[in-house]
Amino acid sequence: MPLTANHVDRFEASRPRLEAIAYRLLGSATEAEDAVQETFLRWQAADVGRIEVPEAWLTKVLTNLCLNELTSARARRETYVGRWLPEPLLAGDPMLGPADTAEQRESVSYAVLTLMERLAPNERAVYVLREAFDYPHREIADILDISEAASQQIFHRAKKHVADGKVRTEVDEAAARRIVEEFLAAATSGQTEPLVRLLTKDVISVGDGGGKVPARAKAFEGAVAVARFLWGLFKPGEAKRALYGGMPEVYAWTANGDPAVVAVVDGRVVGVMCLEVTPEGITAFRSQVNPDKLERATAHWAAADHGEPLPNAL
Template sequence: MSSTAQDVDRFEASRPRLEAIAYRMLGSAGEAEDAVQETFLRWHAADIDRIEVPEAWLTKVLTNLCLNQLTSARARRETYVGQWLPEPLLAGDPMLGPADTAEQRESVSYAVLTLMERLSPGERAVYVLRTAFDYPHREIAEILGISEAASQQLLHRAKEHVADDRARVEIDETAARRIVEEFLAAATSGRTESLVRLLTEDSTAIGDGGGKVPARARAYEGAVAVAKFLRGLFKPGKAKHAILGGTAEVYASTANGDPAVVAVVDGRVFGVMCLEVTAEGIAAARSQVNPDKLERTTAHWAASDHGEPLIHAF
């Protein structure tokens, strides 16, 4: 059946929420947009007059599309070149979804999105719907076709998988800029000692180039190893200049609520390094340089006021 203009408007009013759910489920903005568009096509073809609660119907259709996507994604990621990391989103992107509570903000942090790769599709769905969007277990059970007890058990297991012993620190924009400035000053100093002081003893560094941009697939582990890697990463060189295709302007920003180093070349975001900050220091530096995962970030960057670069590098 064809939908009316009112039906389309009703769907569009739900689109931001649906995109935010899909992004947290899939860790990819592009895949989230595709899942929401497929949900719209099914909405357009449905007998809408017979749908009692449109929001619940849309959420159920979208969630099941994401579950199917996650199942097939596991097979695709087995052949993915290098380390797979989520797609970062810069501050202000509506796809980040609700951020009213500390739990909601943490659930979309880059660290937690990365840890969520450990979850089964069902665990991930329950974790997202309950933690980030406050759906009661009764509704989650209806969406997934399981019992309330099963939903509660899935949430318990999901929380165990994404938990770690690090005490994360909530960062506002001012603090994020200060952290990035201090980080860049240490990384470009040519000395590892200043970087080591900023890092936790068990810190890690890893990147995702998707086989399109050079990135180390295995993580550097330990403060000294990470500091040496970062010192080399920010050291200028002809090879890096060739890979970038120019000189990078490096900015301080936030991505998924974390302090972020954003490298921009000729208006295009070349890379985003998300810094996981704990009470003990920087626990991880995760870099996304796969161009396929930076298209939305580049569009968002072009439309925002990002100030002046902190440094020109490489």
């Protein structure tokens, strides 16, 4: 039976929630959009008049599509060039989804999305549905065709795997900008000491270039090693102009709720560096420079009121 306008509207009303779930499950906006579109095709082919709870049906279909994608994605990532990191979403992107609670904000942070790569597909699904969208275990059990007790056990196991012992500091956009500005001032000071003072002793720095842009796959570890690397990274030079087709302008922003450095050349986002901040200092830098994972950020940047770039950042 062809979809009526009311059935299409019903799906479109669910699209933002479905996209936010899919992004958290897959760590990729592009793959999330594909999964939601496939869910629509399944909705289009179904006898929707016989579906008693459309939102539950759509969530079940989407989640299982994402589980299949996660299984195949693991195989693809074994041949991925360099370190795989999630696709960052800039502040204001609707795919970030709900952010009313600390748990919801935490679940989409770049650090947690990266840590969720440790989870088995079922663990990731239970964790996202429970932690970010507050689904009861009874409903999660129905979605995944498991028992309610199994859902509870999987959730506790997943939460333990995601926890890394660090207490993340929540910051608003104004505080994030101050953190990024202080960091960039230290990184461009020509000395490593001011930068070392901002970092924790066990700080790491990792990057994802996807084999298309140079990025070190092995993490830099420790305050001195990371400070030296960042000092070199933010040192002006013609190599950057040649690599990006122009000298990047640098902005203090937020991505996935974290303080972030956004590098832009002629309106094109060429890099997003997310800072993980704890009460002890900055404990991780995760940089996405793979152009395939910055297309949505570029589109969102074009529509954002991003103000002026930071002076003398590069």
